[in-house]
Amino acid sequence: MLTRIEWSKADEQTRQRLFKRPSLGSDAFKVAQAILEDVRERGDAAVFEYAERLDGWAPEAGFRVSSAELKAAADALTPADRDAILAAADAVRAFHAEQGYRAYEVETWEGARAGRRVTPIDVAGLYVPAGTAPLVSTLIMLAVPAQLAQVPRIAVIAPPRKGLGVEPTVLAAAQLLGVAEVYAIGGAHGVAALGLGVAGLPKADKIFGPGNAYVAAAKSLLAQSPDGAAADLPAGPSEVMVIADDEADAELVAIDLLSQAEHDVLAQVVLVAYSEAFASQVEDEIERLLGLLPRAETARAALANSRLVLVTSDEEAAEAANAYASEHLIIQTGSPRALAEKVRHAGSIFLGAWTPEAAGDYAAGPNHALPTSGAARAYGGVTVEMFQKTTTMLELSQKTLETLGPVVERLATLEGLDAHRLAMVLRRNRKSAQ
Template sequence: MMEILNWTAASEETRAAALARPVGIDTADAAARDIVDAIRDQGDAGVRAYAQRLDGYAPVSFRVPPDAIRDARAAMDPADAEAIKAAADAVRRFHIRQGYRNYSVETWPGVTASRRATPIDTAALYVPAGSAPLVSTLVMLAVPAQLAGVPRIVVVAPPSGAGGVNPALLAAADLLGLDEVYALGGAQAVAALAGGVAGLPRADKIFGPGNAYVAAAKAYVSSLPGGPAVDLPAGPSEVMVIADDQADPELVASDLLSQAEHDPSAQVMLVCFDGATATRVTAEVERLITGLSRADIARQALSASRALVCNSVDDAIEIANLYAPEHLILQAEASERLLAGVRHAGSIFVGAWTPEAAGDYAAGPNHTLPTAGAAKAHGGVSVESFQKTTTILRASRDGAAAMAPTVERLAALEQLDAHALAMRLRREKAGLVAPETGDQPRAGTRRRKTKETDVTVTVDLDRDGPIRISTGIGYFDHMLDQIARHGGFSLDVAVEGDLEIDGHHTIEDVCLTFGEALRDALGDKRGLGRFGFELPMDESRAAVWIDLSGRPFARFDGEIPGESVGEFPVEMTAHCFRSIAESLGAAIHVKVEGENAHHMVESCFKAFGRALRQALRIEGDALPSTKGVLA
């Protein structure tokens, strides 16, 4: 049934033909366009005409009555209902960590750029149900939509003849808390959702896989002016299995058949490293197919499928990346190497005990995935698919004035005079108004440029992230990260430095710039506290005392053994705190004990971060004094 092809000996033309999909969207494109265009012109009448012609079902209302949904749930076998709930729980646990998050960043002093994530208003979930009700697809689409907070989730599914939507789909909808279901399928359903006709709502975005006609219709409506967005190119299902001579041919054959039985247009591909493996697997396919209820469908799919024999793991990786399968199963001793090399696949299943069937139903990751090679540019459906982001910009008078020269310069470079004017007017007006009063963000940014380095440091003392550090000295990056994490503030350090000889200049200039940025962020230091902190780390112990209202002074007690930790010179530990004290204008005392240089250095930086955390805490509203608590 499956053609066996020697990939290594094949010409480029033969290879391309072997990886071609059996039914491309281009084949169905013209028909789908005709349906969509007719419905755009005729509205409800067009929908009903195609529904009757293609599905034999055009009721007065395509919406399934709520009673029918509840009745289907009541009639469902409790064991089936439990299986749906268990699968939904796994999908929910996997997707719960997804989703865009809100955040704010001070891009200039006095300029705050924010991102806000909100759900789309109306999501339409297309659930194929032609020859088999894909209850699992409803689970995979509904759960992330609910996690995203979509206020209106509608389900469309092809009717099962004159009986309407399959009862299993209706019961699943009820179990998932969905009550808006429409008995309409194919390109006509996509067109109705795009136009909001025949009683269906106009969807903001249409989700879900389908046959080539559904995929073509989705692509077409999304290209129309004002048309809905769509999730991804999701046509007939496909799988590629890479198997070596140690793979169990029966398991491999079962994985191939589990996709072949989906649809006559589905495609299954086998990649192996010798002809004997290909022969064993195809023999098992022929043996197992005889026991399948959907054997005729599977045979049609297998007629357009291939077994490709290549010489090496690298060849197999190349084949997978060229094909970019919806599903990729790795049953080979080199599975981890294959996994590392494959860049294009919707979902990857590693090892003999990880069938794609598990991913289709209950493993957790989404099974609505890109097909027809679209995995080269698309990922599967996720919570983010049901969200959109909006950026928000707020600039103070001082912020506008600070960024004005840069904006004006760039506008002039692009010869956009009005852009430059809009910024210049604000810069000029900013100089004519009184300084702003009230609470200001405790944030600061400094840039220090010398012959050896170009350092930019930004701190925000009232935010606990993000932390982005890149000095070119790995261990030093880790130490600065520890200061920020233990200090509880946002820190961004970007460095272009001369590291060809050593890291001394980079480390010193970063610490000086860090102190300057901290000093800017602290402002008049109103209400700050002062304290000492001691931190144990294994056999090491570090204590740090800080006086943020004191005079610049640094003291470092302790001998750290050795010359370096990674690329970080041990002698620079004390120098770091001296540089910070000098540029910050603070008194910093550090005492460290221990035997392990790595632990001693790290405990110093962690303790310093903890000392900062408490010293930065606001304990009152008075200006600081140099005696007692800074209250």
């Protein structure tokens, strides 16, 4: 079922080809670029046309969900659902409360006060996937750190169901979390509207949240544009790598793989196994469990792009994990923490048989908005710091000019930038004349 490779026998080219993400072969960037250009050129009209054609939802009154609808959705929740959402938010808040940039001030030269100030971004745009699977958990993962960072305006966009608006559970979660600004629009056109500030949406300073290949492409393209919003991190179709030795529970390994495969036809799962016999057991369990899943068709499509890596040691397993740099890494081996110490590149790591990735997806505390497509080599998951920015501040005294001045002047001379040199010389002369 899974495409196989023996790690020790594969050359570098084969390994790279094996780990190519399925979304990289899509037309996402081409399509997203065309949508962004159209929205820039035609503004509101383009957004409403895409929304009608792609979402089946483009009300004349605009995309914003009313406060009455948010309240009605929250009131309709069962007590158990309400408690689950609030409990998850509490855990996420507890984990992220330890984060955030620190303001400070130091003396770098005598009389020189150098400091850093921390402020939130003005407008955070949150993308909450809510099409085939309404991800209430993503709203929690994004809204809570934004609130901890004290972002003054949080705007959520969520894809509507065809002709029905946003899934009520997403609206209910927004109400419970105190997020009042929700817009029923998604896809690349929704990202374009949020990033450019058209069709009644605010212009976000930065857009957060995972999405399909088109959403990820639109975020990336906007971040490269002078008039567009910044992006949190590359977050496209979901992926997981599971490292499991022969003592692992094949059923648990299989369900962890399927937990990601059911997300999206472009999702990818990778099993790293220590023997062909155990790998075959896992494949048998996958086939059996597929029969129990309502989203089996989606999972089967994802499994067609998935991989099996056969290794002979923890060292090889860690090497494969670092090469793949997965969004989620689950380790079900005899010494999971020891193996994790060898892994440098992963968005989030789940240790041991009792730690399913599903716990991290929903309510354990760490953020589930994570880098995909190998971006874990350079990025981590969403944090409070991502909603903040720092500004450095510097104040010199006349006394500082005596020691700092000659250094600045010398370096400016080395670079041939005479105005820089004179900016200090003139000040030192003023001081001498006093």
